[in-house]
Amino acid sequence: MDYFGSYLVVVVLLLLGGGIVAGGLAVNRMLRPHRPTPEKLITYECGVDPVGEGWAQSYVRYYVFAYLYVVFAVDAVFLFPWATVFSAPGFGTTTLVEMFVFLGFLFTGLIYAGRKGVLSWL
Template identity: 40%
Template sequence: MTLADYLPIALTFLIGLGFSAVALTLSWWLAPRNPTPEKLAPYECGIVPLQEPAQRFPVKFYLVAMLFVIFDVEIVFLFLWAVRFEQLGWAGIAAVGLFVALLIETLGYVWKRGALDWNVARRERYRRVVAPDVTEEAA
């Protein structure tokens, strides 16, 4: 494949980027700016919030969602590899082997760090043993 074969892809990308920039700029420029307390209040199922929430949304849910997205993208790459399996040969097998090995290593690291551990006490105990606080080392 030559560089000219990638020209339609680059052109599509640039058109999409340009359209997005124009749309965002126009919406920012044309939008009315009159904030009211009602507009600034968080919307939750149509109920007016009477007080601040008792606790914030735990970050661990965000971490699990990010890990899901990462490993979901892995499945997309593996599907694309499986479609072209016969044409890729041994180089394709080696590349996918390295890719899967890195993902397994990443999963092991995340698991070892306690990102998938919902028991907070056990996770904190692990962090004190494996990764002591910097302030403790200086003392």
């Protein structure tokens, strides 16, 4: 098999997968009942009928909390490989210094967020 032959296998598998998904959606569309009523077309949110307009303000603070969570979750992703490399011979001191630099950046960001008042709920 030549160089482009391996790409041909990938393209065939992608087309096959897309065909299976498209076929499933087409069969679903043909077999499902379609009887729209005004009650079915109303926006439904958590079991409560919509009242008023659809415009609502939300606090940016909640998005900042989510962003901080993602930052510290990614931090955990970097800590696990570090723990495995740390035990390898010849990498101990260098790896330890690099990880403390990384944790220092994270701690500095946490202190900055705390001083800006992002971490308070009120």
